[in-house]
Every structure is written in structure tokens, then in C-alpha cells.
Amino acid sequence: MKGTVAEFCKNIVLAGVGSLTLVDDRVATEEVLSSNFLIPPDENAYSGKTLGELCCNSLKDFNPMVRVSIEKGDLSSFDVEFFSKFDVVVVSCCSLSAKKLANDKCRKLSKRVAFYAVDCRDSCGEIFVDLQDYKYSKKKQDETVKCDLKYPSFEDALSVPWRALHRRMSKLYYAMRVIEKFEEAEGRSAGEVSIADLSGVLKLKKEICTAQSLNESHVPDTLLERLVTNAIEFPPVCAIIGGILGQEVIKAISGKGDPLKNFFFFDAFDGKGIIEDLSPK
Amino acid sequence: MVSWNRLRLGMDGDGEELTAQETALYDRQIRVWGADAQRRLSKSHVLVYGMKGTVAEFCKNIVLAGVGSLTLVDDRAATEEMLSSNFLIPPDENVYSGKTLAELCCNSLKDFNPMVHVSVEKGDLSSFDVEFLSKFDVVVVSCCTLSAKKLANGKCRKLSKRVAFYAVDCRDSCGEIFVDLQDYKYSKKKQDETVECDLKYPSFEDALSVPWRALHRRMSKLYYAMRVIEKFEEAEGRSTGEVSIADFSGLLKLKKEICTAQSLNESQVPDSLLKRLVTNATEFPPVCAIIGGILGQEVIKAISGKGDPLKNFFFFDAFDGKGIIEDISPK
Numbered sequence A: 001m002k003g004t005v006a007e008f009c010k011n012i013v014l015a016g017v018g019s020l021t022l023v024d025d026r027v028a029t030e031e032v033l034s035s036n037f038l039i040p041p042d043e044n045a046y047s048g049k050t051l052g053e054l055c056c057n058s059l060k061d062f063n064p065m066v067r068v069s070i071e072k073g074d075l076s077s078f079d080v081e082f083f084s085k086f087d088v089v090v091v092s093c094c095s096l097s098a099k100k101l102a103n104d105k106c107r108k109l110s111k112r113v114a115f116y117a118v119d120c121r122d123s124c125g126e127i128f129v130d131l132q133d134y135k136y137s138k139k140k141q142d143e144t145v146k147c148d149l150k151y152p153s154f155e156d157a158l159s160v161p162w163r164a165l166h167r168r169m170s171k172l173y174y175a176m177r178v179i180e181k182f183e184e185a186e187g188r189s190a191g192e193v194s195i196a197d198l199s200g201v202l203k204l205k206k207e208i209c210t211a212q213s214l215n216e217s218h219v220p221d222t223l224l225e226r227l228v229t230n231a232i233e234f235p236p237v238c239a240i241i242g243g244i245l246g247q248e249v250i251k252a253i254s255g256k257g258d259p260l261k262n263f264f265f266f267d268a269f270d271g272k273g274i275i276e277d278l279s280p281k
Numbered sequence B: 001m002v003s004w005n006r007l008r009l010g011m012d013g014d015g016e017e018l019t020a021q022e023t024a025l026y027d028r029q030i031r032v033w034g035a036d037a038q039r040r041l042s043k044s045h046v047l048v049y050g051m052k053g054t055v056a057e058f059c060k061n062i063v064l065a066g067v068g069s070l071t072l073v074d075d076r077a078a079t080e081e082m083l084s085s086n087f088l089i090p091p092d093e094n095v096y097s098g099k100t101l102a103e104l105c106c107n108s109l110k111d112f113n114p115m116v117h118v119s120v121e122k123g124d125l126s127s128f129d130v131e132f133l134s135k136f137d138v139v140v141v142s143c144c145t146l147s148a149k150k151l152a153n154g155k156c157r158k159l160s161k162r163v164a165f166y167a168v169d170c171r172d173s174c175g176e177i178f179v180d181l182q183d184y185k186y187s188k189k190k191q192d193e194t195v196e197c198d199l200k201y202p203s204f205e206d207a208l209s210v211p212w213r214a215l216h217r218r219m220s221k222l223y224y225a226m227r228v229i230e231k232f233e234e235a236e237g238r239s240t241g242e243v244s245i246a247d248f249s250g251l252l253k254l255k256k257e258i259c260t261a262q263s264l265n266e267s268q269v270p271d272s273l274l275k276r277l278v279t280n281a282t283e284f285p286p287v288c289a290i291i292g293g294i295l296g297q298e299v300i301k302a303i304s305g306k307g308d309p310l311k312n313f314f315f316f317d318a319f320d321g322k323g324i325i326e327d328i329s330p331k
Helices: A003-015 A050-064 A096-108 A156-157 A173-187 A195-211 A221-229 A235-254 B020-025 B027-033 B036-042 B051-064 B100-112 B146-158 B202-206 B221-235 B244-263 B269-280 B285-304
Strands: A019-022 A066-070 A088-091 A114-121 A124-130 A133-140 A143-150 A264-269 A274-277 B045-049 B071-072 B117-120 B138-142 B164-171 B174-180 B182-189 B195-201 B313-317 B324-327
Touching: A003 A019, A003 A050, A003 A235, A003 B100, A050 A066, A088 A096, A088 A235, A088 B045, A088 B244, A096 A114, A096 A124, A096 A173, A096 B020, A114 A173, A114 A235, A114 B100, A124 A156, A124 A173, A124 A235, A133 B117, A173 A195, A173 A221, A173 A264, A195 A221, A195 B071, A235 B051, A235 B285, B036 B202, B036 B285, B045 B051, B051 B071, B051 B100, B051 B164, B051 B285, B071 B100, B100 B117, B138 B146, B138 B285, B146 B164, B146 B174, B146 B221, B164 B221, B164 B285, B174 B202, B174 B221, B174 B285, B221 B244, B244 B269, B285 B313
Parallel strands: A019 A066, A088 A114, B045 B071, B045 B138, B071 B117, B138 B164
Antiparallel strands: A114 A124, A124 A264, A133 A143, A264 A274, B164 B174, B174 B313, B182 B195, B313 B324
């Protein structure tokens, strides 16, 4: 339940999904307050409760027609049968391997589950989408057209060699991967980085770029520095990413409109939103 | 840490330090953009007219970010249909009936950040005089007519201090933001050095006076569509958003007239787009979040003096997911 996800949840609750199940066993702290508006600012109200519980209570107030509940546990502890209860799974605040594992479990189901991974650092955001084999219809000049899109898994998308990506590929894609790998290598939780880690991150960047035959200039030091210096979120960026994610989930559920395929990057610093399609050939 | 140059944004107490409480609460934001920027934000005063869903989103964002004060104006009574896109309105009818939109939103916003002074003002936008507007650093208007927007913008420009003016509108899954920062000086970082920039913005009236045939070929179709609908509402004496599919033929007639007068090919204003915009006057929650998020970001940029601001229109269509910036200025 990061700020971005709080925004997303509010949007889909207002839009009227059937049910929403929240999972976040972390205890609320003061630093979470500034970007997650679902947490009441009164310390007496939030101390001792988990993020999932606090957000659940607030979300219920927005739309009584939506059943909001919480579930306890770590993402890796949920089995395939648990995921089969859902049509959409959105994950955030977890490691690279946890995202891959969760995505893979969703893909094992006989029914199609829409999977999203969302991450927000400094004034940047990333959304990954896996709709597997997605059929939908859209209107094109007074006639309805059938479309069929095939999505790769998160693991397969990330397996595309960096040298195979187009020249103007979003630098955020590379930067996010470097930081994720650094966190994993160091055994950190997602977002547990600081400026003290910059030299280690730069060292890893050099190693990965060499291994991937990618010129280092595609992963600017300044961008990495921004992302490790400020792991917290920024309220307007949470709203934008949460809004776009909400829109994408509603599209996927309703079957209306072209969905994102398969990455979205946003940097409030330059105000640009970029869609990138990373798929093995 | 780079410190941005002090900018005269007309805020009170330029020399004041952030209080200990403010420093603690905004510690992380201060590290992001510096204490000076946060100080400006904490001393800024924002006026908002018209509590649509988009504006509710905007207000929540700037309250969380920590503006000094926020004044809300919307004397309309809350209705059930507003609930679906304005999350600041409590769903319990016993709570919202009998209260104005501004009052309801004010109560909710206070809960998000006790450090921000949120209050309500009564009245119609056209009744506010120049002296009243001089109390604010930022004015955001929504839910009002074309002429009301022009008038409000004109009044802000009469002030000796610079007031940032924004007009925001959201119909169906589309949104528009207009920005007027007048003569705006700011600094930005460019490869380890700080660059001073100066942008000159036209008024809303002057921007709209640019002949359509002078606009570039790939101009956002939303710009034209929004203008046609605004003019239709005004000609018919309607309030903003008071259109429906029953008005479609009248709109198409007006579109034809305006395109002829402006020497613009009609295909630049698709019938299908106009139809979408008049059929669904209600807002869509995720679009409110996106537009409200972008508007929040722009206002914070303008107050803090950090980063390139929008100049001077932003259009968003959730249908194709595209956000477009257009600079419409008389030459």
C-alpha cells in the first residue's frame, strides 16, 4: 500500500469494482503519511495498525457498494489457488524475484488473471502489465474491430537483451532494473536504498552494461542518483501513476479500449509518459 | 545540495524559516527539492473555484504536499451523482445533504494534513474583485463559463503581484488544463549547472484569440472540441457541463459555423469526439486522478520555482491514453 497504490485503490473503488482485497502487514509510520492519503494523520488512530487495515477502513468510506477486505501474509506465501479468486492482481513494494514469482503463479491458472507491477521512486513511476492472451474489441470509424494481444511474462520481458532494445529506450527502464538488482543482491527490501549506496549502484551499473553490451550513457548517473537519494513518493506523481493504473485495470476488466503493452514509464521531472513494448521475438 | 535562487513569487514572509514542525513533517520533500522551495510552498495561498472530481484530486495533492492555505469556493449542494468521481464527499446522505460542496470537501481535506489551513468562501466567481484575488498566489478555476474564466484571468493579471492562474475542465474521459504564469522566471538544473529561464504567457483571452488556421496541423483536436462546446453552452445560456446528447445536432451546426469562420477544415473537429464529450458530462475517477495529479505537479512547480512548467495548454484523452502539451500564443 504505497501512495501510488492508495491512489489506484481509491480510483477503482470509486469506479465500482466488486471487491478489493488489500495485503500489507507493515505497521504505519509517520513517513508513510505524506504520500498515502488513506492513512489518518492522527497518531492515535494509526499506531499499532497495519497499512492494510488502515487503508481498508478509509476505502470503505468511499463507496459502500464495494467490498473491501484485508488478507495477511507475505506475497511469496500465496499459492496458485489463492490467486484464482481474483481477476486482477496488482503488486508493489516487493523484490524483483517476488514479482516474477507472483506473475508466474497467476499464469499457471486456467483462467486469465490480469497482472500489474507498479513502482514509484522520487518523481518517477513504472507500471508493468501482463494480460497474457488478451482479446478485446474497439470501435474504429463506426465499426467494431476485434483485437488480440499476446503479452510476455515479467520474467520473459526482462530477459530481452538490452542491446536488442531500440536506441531511444526509456532510461528509466534500465535504471529501475539496476536498482532492483542491487536491492536483491544486497538482500534489501524494495525501496531500502539511500545515497550511501550510490557508489555500489554505479559499480553494478557498469557490470550490467558490460554484460549486456550497452553503452553506459543509456543509464545516466544523475538518474540513478535521483532514484536512490529519494526513495519516497511525491503526492502528485502518485496521483498520476495511480490514475493511469486505475484506467488500465478498468480497461482490462471492461474489455474496452487499447490496453497498455507492456511497460509505462513516467518522470515528473520532464513530465513525459512513455510506453515501451518489451517482448521476446 | 544545490539551492535554487530565491524568486519573487509574492509570498508573505520571504525571510521566515520553516517551523520545526514543518521541517519534521516535510523532511523528505525538503530533501527532494530543498528547504527554500518547501518554505515557499508552506507560505503559499491557493484559491480554488468549483469542486469537481478533478479539482478534488488536485486539492488533495497540494494539501499532502503542504501548501500554506487552501480556500474553496463552491456553493452548490452535493448530489448523489457527484459521489462517483469526488472522493472528498462522504457517501452517507445524512452527512452530505444540506451542505455545500465546498463545506464537505473542506472537512475532508482538513483530515489529510492538519498543517494546512483549509477554509470556505461563499460567492460566485464573477463577484470576486481584484482585491480579494490579491490574497492568493495561485487561482484554480473550474465549473464555470468561458467568459467567467476570461474575466477571472483578467482580474488576476491586474494585480501588481504575479498570481498563477489555472483553468481545468474534464468531460467524459478527457481533460484540459490552461496555465497563465504571466512573466515567469525560474531556474533549472542542466548538467550540473543552474540555468535561468524566462517564459512569457498570454492571457486566456489572448490565447483563445489566436486564429485556428494559424495553429499547427497536428493541433490537439480536443482544443477545438472544447471551444465549440464552451461556445455552445454560452450561446444557450447553460452552466458548464449542462449539455446532453439532445444538444448534439445544435453543436454540429455551431461547429460548422465556427470552422467556416476560422477557415479550418471540419475534419479537425471530429463529430465522434464532440459526441463523446456531450454524451458523458460526468467525470471518470482515474482521469480525475491523472489530471488532478498533473495540475498538482504544475502548481507545485510554479510555487517552488523548480522545473519546467507547462506552457500553456495540456490535453489528456484516456481513450487513447495520450497527454499533449500545446503552446498557443499570439505572435
